[in-house]
Amino acid sequence: xxxxxxxxxxxxxxxxxxxxxxxxxxxxxxxxxxxxxxxxxxxxxxxxxxxxxxxxxxxxxxxxxxxxxxxxxxxxxxxxxxxxxxxxxxxxxxxxxxxxxxxxxxxxxxxxxxxxxxxxxxxxxxxxxxxxxxxxxxxxxxxxxxxxxxxxxxxxxxxxxxxxxxxxxxxxxxxxxxxxxxxxxxxxxxxxxxxxxxxxxxxxxxxxxxxxxxxxxxxxxxxxxxxxxxxxxxxxxxxxxxxxxxxxxxxxxxxxxxxxxxxxxxxxxxxxxxxxxxxxxxxxxxxxxxxxxxxxxxxxxxxxxxxxxxxxxxxxxxxxxxxxxxxxxxxxxxxxxxxxxxxxxxxxxxxxxxxxxxxxxxxxxxxxxxxxxxx
Numbered sequence: 001x002x003x004x005x006x007x008x009x010x011x012x013x014x015x016x017x018x019x020x021x022x023x024x025x026x027x028x029x030x031x032x033x034x035x036x037x038x039x040x041x042x043x044x045x046x047x048x049x050x051x052x053x054x055x056x057x058x059x060x061x062x063x064x065x066x067x068x069x070x071x072x073x074x075x076x077x078x079x080x081x082x083x084x085x086x087x088x089x090x091x092x093x094x095x096x097x098x099x100x101x102x103x104x105x106x107x108x109x110x111x112x113x114x115x116x117x118x119x120x121x122x123x124x125x126x127x128x129x130x131x132x133x134x135x136x137x138x139x140x141x142x143x144x145x146x147x148x149x150x151x152x153x154x155x156x157x158x159x160x161x162x163x164x165x166x167x168x169x170x171x172x173x174x175x176x177x178x179x180x181x182x183x184x185x186x187x188x189x190x191x192x193x194x195x196x197x198x199x200x201x202x203x204x205x206x207x208x209x210x211x212x213x214x215x216x217x218x219x220x221x222x223x224x225x226x227x228x229x230x231x232x233x234x235x236x237x238x239x240x241x242x243x244x245x246x247x248x249x250x251x252x253x254x255x256x257x258x259x260x261x262x263x264x265x266x267x268x269x270x271x272x273x274x275x276x277x278x279x280x281x282x283x284x285x286x287x288x289x290x291x292x293x294x295x296x297x298x299x300x301x302x303x304x305x306x307x308x309x310x311x312x313x314x315x316x317x318x319x320x321x322x323x324x325x326x327x328x329x330x331x332x333x334x335x336x337x338x339x340x341x342x343x344x345x346x347x348x349x350x351x352x353x354x355x356x357x358x359x360x361x362x363x364x365x366x367x368x369x370x371x372x373x374x375x
Contacts, residue, residue, distance in 0.1 A: 051076055051141065051144065052139060053071060053088075053139070053140050053142045054070065054071050054073075054140075055068060055069070055134060056069040061200045062119075064120045065119040065120065068115060068116050068130060069115045070142070072142060078109045079107060081107070082107070083171075084103055084145045084150060084170075085102045085146065086100065086114065086146075087143025087144075088141070089142070089143075090126060092125075092129060096318065097126045098326065098329075100326075100327070100328060101117070102255075102280075103145060104169050105173065106173065106180050107177075117169045118131055119131070120132065146327050146335070147170075147280070149170055149253065151174050155183060156250075158185065158251065159250055160187075160244065160247055160251070161187065161189040162190050162254040163191045163256055165198075167282065168255070169200070170280055175187075179208065182220075184221070184222060185220065185221075187221065189223065190227060190244070192226075192227040194230045195228060199226060237267035238267070252273075252276060252278065255279065292309050293307055293309040293310075293311070294307075294367040294368065295370045296370075298373055299372055299374045300374055304320075309366050312364060313362040313365050313366065314362040316367075317362070324336065324375060326362070330364070331349060331361050336361050336362045336363045337360070338362060339374070340354055340355070340372075341371075341373055342356045342372040343368075343370050344367075344369055345366060345367055347360075
């Protein structure tokens with residue numbers, strides 16, 4: 001009976017052996033079409049081969065950011081943790097474009113909805129499309145929630161959040177979860193934005209400040225300092241002695257631009273507190289390397305493309321329709337690791353070169369001459 005229960009696809013999981021058996025049997029009797037092909041005619045979200053979702057609402061947060069509410073289809077894991085991210089794939093002009101965004105929703109099985117918040121970047125093709133051009137009703141592809149940027153259970157008694165711009169998105173999920181479960185500890189929060197109108201979730205943060213203002217930290221306390229960079233300058237870690245003098249006694253979670261996080265990491269290490277700092281990066285920190293570029297051949301897909309030395313192997317494959325495994329897209333989660341079948345590639349973070357036979361991360365490596373991946 002093993003042939004009956006064999007999975008048709010592994011991109012989504014129903015967690016039901018009985019369903020897998022029925023689906024496997026149906027796949028054998030409906031070949032060359034799969035059960036998914038018929039199910040999708042009834043509902044595009046019914047797929048066991050890949051995770052999908054439908055955009056329910058696009059809600060503006062600031063003039064250049066928006067919250068996207070998504071209803072996931074079969075197989076989505078609603079047991080994610082606040083602070084984790086999810087991959088989203090959007091079809092634009094015949095191509096699927098993928099990015100990962102922090103989940104801003106609190107895990108709830110009842111309403112079956114998730115949300116992300118996206119800030120349109122000046123050079124971000126997909127982020128601008130998500131904010132300004134994605135209508136409700138659009139069907140998107142999803143990758144499973146992942147990431148280690150999360151609070152422990154129970155949360156620490158004293159917490160410091162350092163955020164800037166869209167770096168507030170994983171932290172707002174943490175705050176929403178703490179508020180929902182009435183577990184708010186003593187929280188100090190520094191958030192940087194250019195102007196008051198650029199502060200994402202401003203009303204919600206003000207509401208936390210009003211409701212959690214008690215003199216007794218053990219009853220929950222939330223104190224917010226907004227650094228308006230156009231009028232008061234950039235935030236630096238040295239400012240903490242004046243803003244929150246007790247910052248050294250707090251467990252810290254920081255998310256924002258790479259330059260800010262680099263400064264924070266150096267400052268925490270200099271104070272002997274590196275083990276009390278948790279960071280989440282939205283950008284790939286690239287070394288000053290000059291990649292050669294070259295032709296990337298994808299053996300299994302029978303496709304190839306020629307790219308420059310600044311284009312990652314992941315980006316090269318996605319641009320020509322090759323299904324590539326990925327997660328964080330910054331070389332952290334190891335989801336994209338594959339063997340290099342032939343040629344050489346360069347790690348854009350360190351400049352280190354990898355040769356055929358080595359395991360590489362496609363999201364942070366670019367071709368150093370012609371190379372081949374068996375994807």
